[in-house]
Amino acid sequence: MAKSRKTQPDRDRPLYMISVAAELSGMHPQTLRVYERKALISPQRSPGGTRLYSESDVERLRLIQQLTQEDGVNLAGVMRIIQLEMEMERVETELEAMKEQASDTERRIAEEVRKVRESYRAEIVLIPRGRMAKRQE
Numbered sequence: 001m002a003k004s005r006k007t008q009p010d011r012d013r014p015l016y017m018i019s020v021a022a023e024l025s026g027m028h029p030q031t032l033r034v035y036e037r038k039a040l041i042s043p044q045r046s047p048g049g050t051r052l053y054s055e056s057d058v059e060r061l062r063l064i065q066q067l068t069q070e071d072g073v074n075l076a077g078v079m080r081i082i083q084l085e086m087e088m089e090r091v092e093t094e095l096e097a098m099k100e101q102a103s104d105t106e107r108r109i110a111e112e113v114r115k116v117r118e119s120y121r122a123e124i125v126l127i128p129r130g131r132m133a134k135r136q137e
Contacts, residue, residue: 011059014044014052021053025061032061038075040064040082 021043022029035041036051041060043051053061060082067073067081 011056012054014046014054016053016058018043018051018053021051021058021061024058026065027061035061035064038079040075040079 016024018029018032022032025032032041032043032051032053036043041053041057041064043053043057046052063082064078067078068075073081
């Protein structure tokens with residue numbers, strides 16, 4: 001199974017024409033067209049309409065190859081696995097953002113507590129029972 005990764009702009013840059021992407025992934029170009037029709041892969045297009053595949057597209061093709069050829073998963077299963085991986089990456093990104101937000105909130109609260117403590121000008125004074133203490137100014 002592919003490891004989870006953060007999206008990196010260089011990995012998503014369209015570089016390879018279909019013949020190169022097919023060779024890099026160990027597939028026939030027609031197979032890549034079928035996977036595109038089934039929305040398993042979405043190559044970008046050049047202004048002239050040529051399919052251009054990124055490094056992350058090639059990685060996905062290799063994952064599809066592994067799942068179908070080595071693990072015996074059908075294309076419907078592959079589609080579901082890919083959807084779940086995308087959802088997992090989205091949730092992980094959201095979780096990281098929430099952790100950062102919680103950490104920022106914790107720092108702000110600690111700073112507010114520090115300010116409140118600094119604003120205290122009272123000292124602890126022992127008052128014997130039954131007597132009133134006069135405050136010294």
